[in-house]
Amino acid sequence: MRLLIAGGGTGGHIYPGIAIARHLTLTDKNAAITFVGTKNGMEADLVVREGFTFRAIRAQGWSRKISIKTLSMLLNNSIGVLQALNIIREFKPDVVLGTGGYVAAPLVFAAALLKIPIVLHEQNAVPGITNRFLSRWASKVALSFNESKKFFPSHVKMEVTGNPVREALFQVDKKEGIKKLNLSEHKKTVLVFGGSRGARRINDAIIEGAKNLLSIDKLQLIHLTGQDDYKYVLDQLQKKGIQLDLNGNIVIKPYLYEMENALAAADLVVCRAGATTLAELTALGKASILIPYPYATDNHQEKNARALEAEGAAYVIKDSELTGKILTDLIIKLIEDNELLSRMARNSRKLGQPDAVIRIVKCLRDAVSNR
Incomplete structure (x- = not known):
């Protein structure tokens, strides 16, 4: 499986991706994995320290109010989408995984434009604004809490997988x-x-x-x-x-x-x-x-x-x-x-969901096979 993972800003959005990547490398000898995030985010340090490839793009948090920052947000995220399109064309992923945080938005949106299968993972009981917005393009949204379902549109395919942890x-x-x-x-x-x-x-x-x-x-x-x-x-x-x-x-x-x-x-x-x-x-x-x-x-x-x-x-x-x-x-x-x-x-x-990582990997494989 060729997998692109996007998510960051906090450890809570990064560590699940690392746990999934670690499991895939141990169970799939043909696995190729690259992480995408911002160069100044925690992900840039943590991902490289874990031994995975990291590619940086532009991204900026979404403003809930219209202001001068809205223009900056639109510009940075538009540039991020263009950068993400180039990464996708070079890497040729089978599937894209978004683990939350605003840094996931440009890559997931780019994947939607190119009709690459998308799986999202939501860690919190109350989903973040990024995953709520991106869910319309997802093959599946993997949830950590059953209570999260009510925050997504009814047509979105969801599964309670739990939140993957380090082996x-x-x-x-x-x-x-x-x-x-x-x-x-x-x-x-x-x-x-x-x-x-x-x-x-x-x-x-x-x-x-x-x-x-x-x-x-x-x-x-x-x-x-x-x-x-x-x-x-x-x-x-x-x-x-x-x-x-x-x-x-x-x-x-x-x-x-x-x-x-x-x-x-x-x-x-x-x-x-x-x-x-x-x-x-x-x-x-x-x-x-x-x-x-x-x-x-x-x-x-x-x-x-x-x-x-x-x-x-x-x-x-x-x-x-x-x-x-x-x-x-x-x-x-x-x-x-x-x-x-x-x-x-x-x-x-x-x-506890100690097998969460296995469930999420199955979601990824299903997204690829149902493409």
Whole structure:
């Protein structure tokens, strides 16, 4: 299969494409894959780091209001479509996959003009404006949430496939993850993170509740602060008299490239509610406390989180209501209630779609064969 993948802007639009590309290269010796995005987007770095070919085009986010920026948007995206047409003619794809974000629009539109089969993947409960617009040309739209169907026209072919996750997540077990992070097998492990750049609100809540959390002998904490907040968190903990070298039950790092170790070790995860993060939590069957990012487009993170909460897989704390006491009390409640924590983990696993990548690849193959 010859596949062009377009999507980017955030990791949530990039990692699903990488997971699909990785699976295809392992299962199809004739697979040829190229990613398309903008040269300044996250995709330019992440895709090349993963060893895949990357082609840059012009693209600009869609303005919801008519303004001077509308002219710039129309110009950049028109140039992007022309560039995408050239890439398609050179590469000759069997199918095009759009994984969301405005960077997908020029390539998918160009594919529609040339009548190349198109599959879209939507990660969030509330679909982004790009996928909603592009769906009219898609052979199929692969969804992560059943609730997303109502946002698309009734004639669009849709399938709930789930959100593909990295296969590396399934290659580390709990014992190995704990060992690699120098933690104890005899304690409950809480993983806290807010993304690669961190989340100040979550970091502040952990700082506020740190003394109470660290006083519980059967609890150990992995706190990934994000690069921007790492020194800030260390300084604040020191001001509270917490000597990290004397507290063997806490690991503080700015970021972990091998996130699979921390996820494998965790009994409870505290984090934001991005679609890819939730796909990983449910694929692994992890109980969670979710604090949705309040400024996400269409408040999609809260809607993602509420979908897990409704199934008993997570608790949700709104960012505006987050305090150290509220978060700490909930962590302690869950850590001390083995039955509740286990039930949440089981419910989380029921929501997981570990075979999402296989389902999406089937959608791609079907689009090619039905051409």
